Amino acid sequence: MSKEFLTAIPDGAAGTTADGSLPVRQERRGNVLMNKEFLAFIAVAALLAAVPFTFGSSITFIAMCLAKGLAVLGILILLRAGQVSFGHAMYFAIGAYAAAFLSSAFRGIDMMVLVAAAILASGVAGAIVGVFVTRYRGIFFGMINLAFSMVFYSILEKAFHITGGSDGMRIRRPTLLGMELRRAEFDVAIYYVILVFALLSVWLVWRYLRSPMGEALRAVKSNETRLEYVGLSAKSVLLGGYIASAVLCGLGGVFMGMVQGLATPEHAFWTRSSELVFIAVLGGPAHVAGAFGGTVLFEAVRTYAAALLDDSWQLILGVTLILIILWAPGGMVELFRRFTGRNRVKTVTSGEAGR
Amino acid sequence: MTLNFAVLALLDGIAYASLLFLVAVGLTLIFGVLGILNIAHGSLYAIGAYVAATLGQWLVANGYNPWLTFPALFAGATIVGIVLGGLLERLLLQRIYAKDEILQLLVTFAVFMILENLQRMIWGVQPYFMSTPLNLLGNVSFFGINYTAYQVLFLPAAAIVVLFALRHFLRHTSMGAQILAVTEDREAATSIGINATRVYFMTFVIGACFAALGGALATPTTSLVTGMGANMIVLSFAVAATAGLGQIEGAAISALMIGIARAFAVYLSPELEVIMPYLIMVLVLLIKPNGLFGKVTARKI
Numbered sequence: 001m002s003k004e005f006l007t008a009i010p011d012g013a014a015g016t017t018a019d020g021s022l023p024v025r026q027e028r029r030g031n032v033l034m035n036k037e038f039l040a041f042i043a044v045a046a047l048l049a050a051v052p053f054t055f056g057s058s059i060t061f062i063a064m065c066l067a068k069g070l071a072v073l074g075i076l077i078l079l080r081a082g083q084v085s086f087g088h089a090m091y092f093a094i095g096a097y098a099a100a101f102l103s104s105a106f107r108g109i110d111m112m113v114l115v116a117a118a119i120l121a122s123g124v125a126g127a128i129v130g131v132f133v134t135r136y137r138g139i140f141f142g143m144i145n146l147a148f149s150m151v152f153y154s155i156l157e158k159a160f161h162i163t164g165g166s167d168g169m170r171i172r173r174p175t176l177l178g179m180e181l182r183r184a185e186f187d188v189a190i191y192y193v194i195l196v197f198a199l200l201s202v203w204l205v206w207r208y209l210r211s212p213m214g215e216a217l218r219a220v221k222s223n224e225t226r227l228e229y230v231g232l233s234a235k236s237v238l239l240g241g242y243i244a245s246a247v248l249c250g251l252g253g254v255f256m257g258m259v260q261g262l263a264t265p266e267h268a269f270w271t272r273s274s275e276l277v278f279i280a281v282l283g284g285p286a287h288v289a290g291a292f293g294g295t296v297l298f299e300a301v302r303t304y305a306a307a308l309l310d311d312s313w314q315l316i317l318g319v320t321l322i323l324i325i326l327w328a329p330g331g332m333v334e335l336f337r338r339f340t341g342r343n344r345v346k347t348v349t350s351g352e353a354g355r
Numbered sequence: 356m357t358l359n360f361a362v363l364a365l366l367d368g369i370a371y372a373s374l375l376f377l378v379a380v381g382l383t384l385i386f387g388v389l390g391i392l393n394i395a396h397g398s399l400y401a402i403g404a405y406v407a408a409t410l411g412q413w414l415v416a417n418g419y420n421p422w423l424t425f426p427a428l429f430a431g432a433t434i435v436g437i438v439l440g441g442l443l444e445r446l447l448l449q450r451i452y453a454k455d456e457i458l459q460l461l462v463t464f465a466v467f468m469i470l471e472n473l474q475r476m477i478w479g480v481q482p483y484f485m486s487t488p489l490n491l492l493g494n495v496s497f498f499g500i501n502y503t504a505y506q507v508l509f510l511p512a513a514a515i516v517v518l519f520a521l522r523h524f525l526r527h528t529s530m531g532a533q534i535l536a537v538t539e540d541r542e543a544a545t546s547i548g549i550n551a552t553r554v555y556f557m558t559f560v561i562g563a564c565f566a567a568l569g570g571a572l573a574t575p576t577t578s579l580v581t582g583m584g585a586n587m588i589v590l591s592f593a594v595a596a597t598a599g600l601g602q603i604e605g606a607a608i609s610a611l612m613i614g615i616a617r618a619f620a621v622y623l624s625p626e627l628e629v630i631m632p633y634l635i636m637v638l639v640l641l642i643k644p645n646g647l648f649g650k651v652t653a654r655k656i
Contacts, residue, residue, distance in 0.1 A: 082455075082457065083457075084457050084460070084461070132641060135644065136640075136644065138456055138457065139392050139456055139460060140596070140640070140644070142457070142460065143392070143592055143596060144637065144640060146592075147589075147593065147633040147636050147637050147640075148633075148637065150589055150630075150633045151630050151633045151634060151637070154629040154630045155630065157629070158625075158626040158629065159626065269585075270585070270589060277461065277464075278461070278464070278465075281458075281461055311472070311476065312472060312476075313472075314468040314469065314471055314472035315468070315472040315473065317468060318465040318466065318469035318472065319465075319469065321462075321464075321468075322447065322462055322465045325451070325454075325458050325462055325465070326450060326451075329458065
């Protein structure tokens with residue numbers, strides 16, 4: 001990022017001369033935007049880091065939003081390839097159950113071990129399932145993922161002597177780097193751990209989507225034939241994205257499980273998967289910020305709509321989703337850009353902004 | 356496993372398959388013509404069941420002839436299919452035919468969420484039950500097994516009537532021919548004077564009626580609970596995808612396959628019961644990605 005920041009300066013100077021042709025100006029705009037976004041990223045990170053000192057009562061809510069946002073970030077990667085999965089809640093549940101099994105088998109296990117186990121488990125599961133599902137596109141991709149997740153859900157629910165059935169499994173409070181934590185300390189500690197992982201993931205996904213593999217992922221959506229002519233296999237490009245998205249969902253699951261102290265089969269039910277897709281579309285697939293913005297909005301509506309109008313959150317969110325798809329297909333990201341007058345930049349660089 | 360159990364499982368499977376087919380055929384018809392996988396189909400199934408149950412309970416409570424609950428099942432389904440299905444197509448789906456199939460899927464998912472919520476608001480979370488038609492028809496005996504006539508005779512008969520009526524409708528009526536023409540090539544069909552907008556509307560309403568009919572006919576055999584729509588949409592997709600999306604006769608066969616496999620699983624290893632439909636679907640699709648009877652379409656690559 002800093003390298004682009006440096007190149008932006010001479011470009012900016014060149015932009016004032018007469019020979020500033022269109023491609024150069026595009027470059028400059030892109031970089032100024034990148035720079036602004038980097039500042040926004042730092043600002044948001046600082047704000048979130050200050051939350052335990054300012055709005056201490058809301059850290060659990062934000063921690064859960066960040067955990068879910070990680071999973072949505074995974075969905076975002078697949079959306080970049082034009083694919084939606086209606087089964088990624090499976091990896092969310094795999095992350096949570098990996099923690100549940102380990103914490104019940106080994107007392108006083110460390111949080112980092114649980115996180116590593118969740119990454120490993122969801123990554124391996126993603127690779128195995130991914131090999132099959134990446135043969136499909138569109139509706140079939142979405143629905144075969146759904147079928148896999150429903151098989152997994154049913155196993156979790158039926159094998160109650162192993163998984164605790166529909167009651168789920170408790171996740172004991174783990175230690176953090178060897179430290180025993182009390183309830184209140186743990187809440188703050190896990191908040192920061194989730195925050196660090198969320199920021200790290202945002203940065204990595206950002207880099208990934210800008211990398212050649214990320215570009216190839218976009219080509220899966222726009223033109224697979226061309227991708228194959230370039231010499232890349234569409235299937236393995238998609239598989240890479242699929243595993244990355246599975247790992248992000250697993251991370252989200254293990255964090256959600258540790259915050260709630262519970263792993264239940266509900267985590268894997270197909271409506272949960274659809275919720276993740278829903279949030280990604282609500283937030284806007286064009287930008288990583290959409291994943292977290294969408295999650296906060298979704299969870300806020302879910303939590304506070306109940307107070308406004310009894311048991312109506314699905315109704316409100318359903319209507320919102322339809323309105324978004326019909327009139328603002330870019331989600332909150334697009335609305336934000338319209339509001340701040342940035343959509344001109346978006347059209348100039350034809351959607352390149354804010355990758 | 357004795358012969359008795361085998362017969363019992365078979366009868367269970369046939370009864371279940373009949374309901375599955377009714378819902379799946381609506382789903383597959385809509386997909387075949389409109390190209391939309393309607394997730395709200397599960398809600399239409401659930402709401403059809405609730406409306407039929409409410410209508411039936413009202414008839415019984417007011418002292419009408421209990422046999423009237425039979426036409427009530429069909430009336431409830433038709434009302435739901437025409438009113439709800441019609442409104443959905445007119446107000447919403449017509450706006451999204453040009454959009455990406457993923458967005459179409461999400462719009463129907465949003466409708467599903469809204470309808471689930473409305474259904475909870477109207478009928479609450481208490482289970483509903485209306486078994487009058489089941490009791491009226493009494494039991495029949497097959498190889499010494501007593502089974503309710505409603506499930507082993509009436510339901511399969513309804514499914515078979517629907518299958519043949521739909522075949523006849525599509526192949527031997529003018530409207531059916533128009534539907535097939537639009538499915539083949541919407542542009543060409545429009546250019547020879549077929550009103551494609553109307554064909555889409557009709558198809559969606561017919562498909563919605565089948566979903567509601569599946570729900571209405573399921574009413575006497577099961578208690579209605581929230582979440583039944585969410586389960587049914589996944590199951591009916593499994594049936595439709597196993598057959599190949601858009602395959603009507605195929606859906607009947609795969610509904611039988613899945614229904615009977617599930618019923619045998621109940622008796623042989625109950626843990627597998629819920630997994631069975633998905634297992635069959637995943638296995639079939641791994642070997643034949645277009646389903647058992649689906650035509651091979653040109654791959655993108």
